[in-house]
Amino acid sequence: METDSPLCAVPEKPRYHHGALHDALLEAAEAELAETGLEAFSLRRVARRAGVSHAAPAHHFGDVGGLLTALAAEGFRQFIAAMTAQQARASQDPQAQIVAAGLGYIAFATERPALFRLIFSSDRPDFGAPDLAAGSTQAYEHLSRLVGARTGGEDPVDIAAVWAMAHGLADLMAAGRMHAIQHLAPADRDRAFSGIMARAIPG
Amino acid sequence: METDSPLCAVPEKPRYHHGALHDALLEAAEAELAETGLEAFSLRRVARRAGVSHAAPAHHFGDVGGLLTALAAEGFRQFIAAMTAQQARASQDPQAQIVAAGLGYIAFATERPALFRLIFSSDRPDFGAPDLAAGSTQAYEHLSRLVGARTGGEDPVDIAAVWAMAHGLADLMAAGRMHAIQHLAPADRDRAFSGIMARAIPG
DNA sequence: ACCTCATATTGACAGTGGCAAGATGAAGAC
């Protein structure tokens, strides 16, 4: 039977072997996470969204923890990308780069709160897994380099200060707790964040 | 029937009506939260721990959200107490009081990570409920007063800076992510935290 | 003595994650 007819525009024909289930599940999982949040995350709903049986994910990710681990690894990549995106719009001045990275940190947390919580405030992913651990250390080293470019040496305390300031703003914004700043216009908000971030850096 | 005999040393006789189930459930819930964490929290396990049927909590708290709401309200009280406890050990100097409150903030997050996440990084409690909302605003006003005593006026940006710095340190410590500081001796750790907290305050 | 009603239990339901057994079909061996 000639399955691939020349005008077959639908690649979604129901095949038993999906072919790209791994990526499809990751995509569905990210969408589910964004819609329902981390605490209501359901492996079976992810499977349904991907149009596959409830036990299919197990073969690719082991269990729900495995899926969340893979999702968190991807989350860290997007997290770093959010910081570098903001840095690209700022001047090369080391201080400006740190502030910009902070704005990217906050933007990621605000725009993808569930993913942010997954990578920073959840016990469900396996942070010992190679992929995820790599993303985590990569993010730390990204910040570490930025602070090093500003201070000369990479003092762990300086790094911690910058990190904590960005993370505190981001986490409180993601949780919707910074009422005083949340209601500001975007430009004023960014100005306020920049001023606050600047306090974390000595000088 | 003389139920309270003079040498009745066991108040744990199995009565149908518990009498103090509300408080007993809260206590069991807090213990469960501390042991299993927020993400594995189970209403039925709480009921079992309190020695009561699985549907008993519903009568006192409605549903699991109601129980977590009550728990979060209690958590905010303990949170504020942790800050004031540290402040009592510090000098009356406004700057020292802010730093001490930050240390209390961090201590609470480190010693009760699950409760900390419940009140700051969870969607499950109903933060619109009067008790919980009161605790939340009380905590904010506590910080607000401290910053006001230092700066004169209560600038929302100053408050946000102090709050974010304390929260960032606390949340990253609770998650076990501040490796550079986590391995420090307690005295060195507190010195580092104090130095970092001081950066959040202008001057 | 009786009644009332908040308090607690039992039993059911749909939903969840994980496991075992089987079905499917793609890729390689002959």
Next chain:
DNA sequence: GTCTTCATCTTGCCACTGTCAATATGAGGT
């Protein structure tokens, strides 16, 4: 070509969860 192999996916089951309805209990007021 046929046959075999084996990763992939499904079905069916289990224990567990939160919530609801129906029922049992007993303490306090009449």
